Amino acid sequence: MKVIRNINNNVAVCVDDNNHEVIAFGKGIGFQKAPYEVSLDKIDQTYYNLDSHYIALLDELPAEIMEVTTEIVKKGRAYLQVDFNKSFFFTLCDHIHFAVENAKKGLVISNPMVNEIQHLYDNEILLGRWAIKHIEKTMSVKLPESEAGGIALHFINAMQSKKTTTEKDEIEYFVEDVTNIIESEMNLIVDRSDFSYSRFVTHLKYLLKRSKNLDKASSANVAMYEQVFQQYPELAGTVGKIKNYIMNELHIEPSKEELLYLIMHINRLCAKEGL
Structure with a gap:
C-alpha cells in the first residue's frame, strides 16, 4: 500500500493495489x-469511501484524540461483539475532542441521562466508564462521570443498525419532525451531515428510548436552565415547541435538564449556520 499524504504520525491517506x-x-x-510504500502488517484499520467532511475532520483533530478513540473503539468492538459502521469512529472522535476541550476549560455540565442509561444499557455504560478512565490515564484529562453517559450514547446509537425497519422508520420520523420544528422556528436549514447534528440526533434517540420504558429523567442544573432560557429567548421558544411536540407524541414531559441539553444542541446547530 502506498502512502500519498500523512495526516499525523499514525494516520495517512493511502492508495491500495487497486x-x-x-x-x-x-x-x-x-x-x-510521503510518498512511500508501507507494509500491510503495519496497518491496524482502514476506511474506504469516506465523505469529504470525515477527511476534513481528521485534519482538525489532534493525533492523541484519534489514538485514544481508536483504543476505545477496539474495546467496544471486543466487548459488544459487534462491528461498527465507518462513521462511528469519526463521530466518537469528535465527541471526545469536544468533551476534552470543555474539561480543560473547566466547563462541566452534568448529564441527566446517566442514571437512566445505566438501567437500560449496562454494557454501554460500562464502556463509557472505562473510556473516561482510559482518557484520564493516557491524556491526563479528567472527564466528569457524566461523560460516561455521553460516550455510552454513541455506542447505543451505533447499535441502532440492528433495529428492524419499522423501528428505524419511527426513529427517523421523530428526528425529522423535531428537526423541522427547529428549521421553521429558527429560519435555517440544518446541515444533516454535520457532526453537531449527529450529537443532536443521538440525544433525540435516547429520548425516544426513554419514552418507551416510561422512565423519568432527573432534573439538576436548574439554575443554569433558568439562566440560559433568559439569555436565549428565541432558542427557549423553539425548545418550548419541541417540548410540546414530545409531550404530545411521546407522552412524557422532558426535564429542565433535558431541555437545557436541547438548547445547547440547537445553539450549536445555529452557530454552524452563522446565526
Whole structure:
C-alpha cells in the first residue's frame, strides 16, 4: 500500500493495489515523508469511501484524540461483539475532542441521562466508564462521570443498525419532525451531515428510548436552565415547541435538564449556520 499524504504520525491517506484511496491507521505509518510504500502488517484499520467532511475532520483533530478513540473503539468492538459502521469512529472522535476541550476549560455540565442509561444499557455504560478512565490515564484529562453517559450514547446509537425497519422508520420520523420544528422556528436549514447534528440526533434517540420504558429523567442544573432560557429567548421558544411536540407524541414531559441539553444542541446547530 502506498502512502500519498500523512495526516499525523499514525494516520495517512493511502492508495491500495487497486488504486483505491483509503484512510489507514497504524502506529508510525505517517512518520516518513510521503510518498512511500508501507507494509500491510503495519496497518491496524482502514476506511474506504469516506465523505469529504470525515477527511476534513481528521485534519482538525489532534493525533492523541484519534489514538485514544481508536483504543476505545477496539474495546467496544471486543466487548459488544459487534462491528461498527465507518462513521462511528469519526463521530466518537469528535465527541471526545469536544468533551476534552470543555474539561480543560473547566466547563462541566452534568448529564441527566446517566442514571437512566445505566438501567437500560449496562454494557454501554460500562464502556463509557472505562473510556473516561482510559482518557484520564493516557491524556491526563479528567472527564466528569457524566461523560460516561455521553460516550455510552454513541455506542447505543451505533447499535441502532440492528433495529428492524419499522423501528428505524419511527426513529427517523421523530428526528425529522423535531428537526423541522427547529428549521421553521429558527429560519435555517440544518446541515444533516454535520457532526453537531449527529450529537443532536443521538440525544433525540435516547429520548425516544426513554419514552418507551416510561422512565423519568432527573432534573439538576436548574439554575443554569433558568439562566440560559433568559439569555436565549428565541432558542427557549423553539425548545418550548419541541417540548410540546414530545409531550404530545411521546407522552412524557422532558426535564429542565433535558431541555437545557436541547438548547445547547440547537445553539450549536445555529452557530454552524452563522446565526
